[in-house]
Amino acid sequence: MDSPLRLITTEVTPASELAKTVEALLVVASQPLPVEDLAAAAEVDVLHIGEALELLSERYSEEKSGIVLELVAGGWAFRASAAASEACARLFEKPVEKGLSQAALETLAIVAYLGPMTRPEVARIRGVNVDGVIAGLVERGLIAEGGRENEFGAIRYRTTPLFERIFGLESLAALPRVDDLGADVTEIRERLEAVAEKRPA
Amino acid sequence: MVTPVAVRELELDLDAFEGPFDLLLSLVLRDELPLRELDLAEIIISFIEHLHAKGELDLDACGEFLILISALLELKARAMFPEEEAELAELEPEEAAEELARRLAEYRRAKEAANWLRERLEERRDYFFRMGPAPLAPKSERKLAPQSPLKLVEALRGLAVEPPEPSTTHMALRFPPTSQFLDRWRALLRRRTRFDFDQEVAGLSRVEIAVAFLALLELRKQNEIAIAQAGPFAPIRISRADAERSLSWTAHSA
Structure with a gap:
């Protein structure tokens, strides 16, 4: 796209840069993070967070990664891929161990x-x-x-x-x-x- | 296709009822047979025996029977709780059946939803994720504009002042001493032989009037006065008891 700023070559693509921040926030979090919280922590607009998340969803999918990014319980969170579940089960307890009656x-x-x-x-x-x-x-x-x-x-x-x-x-x-x-x-x-x-x- | 024939034909021989199942059901729905007297387990046993005797598993009949027996069980369970009974008793048998069907449907919806949750859980049981309390998230504190320390002193000074004594005036229901009115009535009766209570207390507060009246009773008790009232709410007239007292003296001395 033509933009008057395109000659400023030092400008990095903000989405990929922001994606790193979002990625970091998500890896520290133990609960799903709402977009608003991510935006507040990264000090950017919610819209930009959306772009970054799009990028990350692409990267962290079942096919490509052992870590899967998903939108759940009102926020974004990482989980282990289904492929890794057996290995996980040897070390960790399942969220619902015995199933439910x-x-x-x-x-x-x-x-x-x-x-x-x-x-x-x-x-x-x-x-x-x-x-x-x-x-x-x-x-x-x-x-x-x-x-x-x-x-x-x-x-x-x-x-x-x-x-x-x-x-x-x-x-x-x-x-x-x-x-x-x-x-x-x-x-x-x-x-x-x-x-x-x-x-x- | 549903074939309720087998269920309808089911002959029952219970303590409280003898006859075909459909008759039992219609009697119950018409409120002519109290459910709590029925042993529903007996019905279930009869049905199973009946199935056994037939030698074949009629799934349609089983399904039908399950629906009917669960309806009866629910009705019976509800009948055991008084307030529920009252609630259902107010309904016509028609409406009761409607209500029952509605509740069964509500429960079926819950079951349906439960099934969905079960499948969902089955799909997702193998997903591991980090659980636990959120790590400490320092809430960004609101930054204050620079302030002069003198302002703080000023604010503290306001707080350092001893607070005014709380007013208790609203609590003070002032009771004038009865003696005040005793004196007043005695003085009055020295000047006059009789007076009208309402006139004398006009303009006083309710409490004062009450105390004034107590003083009258006290005087009456000591036989100093006579109190007369023509009728309820009529003016109360007070007079000296001299005449009576002298009479009693006379009687005494006699």
Whole structure:
């Protein structure tokens, strides 16, 4: 592109230079860094950070590197490539070592979709007591207390950034829609009544 | 294709009910059979025995049965909690069935979402990343413009002054001593034989009026005065008790 400044040859491409800074910030961080934080630390505009991240995403991809850059839990973060997972597993603990039970996954789903929610609210949907499950999820850091129903009411729970990170979600908005299953109400009802109501009273 | 025939035909022989499954279901939905008296496990056992007797695994029938029995289980569970019962009891059987279906659907959605999460977790379980608390991030402190130290002295001086004594006037509910009114009423009755209470206390505060009235009661107790009131809220008239006292003296001396 023609630019009046193009004769100034000493000017380095700012994106690649900035990419180094961003790279450094990301390698030190233990949590995903929002673009705004990167911009503030590098003292540049958010737009420039975007260019640098584009460059880095190219470089740190599954195909090219053992380090993969991803947008997750509201920010940018490095993770190990899938190819390196076995080696990693010999030395480190997996983020979710033993997997999650059906009860835990259902509770997690309810809190993620409908949260923040209190234990009784979750129990109402699942139809069983969820105290133990909730405690387990809190222990694993997948959900956390997020306020109370009212000043002295039941504790509400919400999912944590760790949840988004483990499940690879950019944010909770990245969860797939499930309300297209709404037709089920009619379906279940019909099946319920097909048996009961066909019988003469 | 769903064939609910097998389920409908299921003959039940329970403690609380005897007959086909569909009759049981319609009785329950019409509220004619209290669910809590039913042993649902018995129904499940009957169904399994029935399947066993047929010798073939009818998956459609199993699916149908699962839906129905889970609906019954949910209804029964809810019936065991009083407030839930009240909530459902207010509904017509029609609406109750609707509500039940709605809740089942809500739960199915949660299950669907849980399945998605499970798959997602399966995909990503092998991804390692750095976890742990964020390293210390020094928050950039706001820089202050250069200030004169005298300004700080000035500000501190303002703080060094002893604060004014907090005013307690709002707390002072001043009770004049009863004796003040005792004296006043006695003096008044030395001059006059009777007076009107309301007239005498006009213009005084509520507390003062109350104390003034207490003083009257005290005088009455000591038999110095007589108090008369024609009716509720009528003027209170006070008179010397001389006449009565002299009477009592008379009686005494007699």
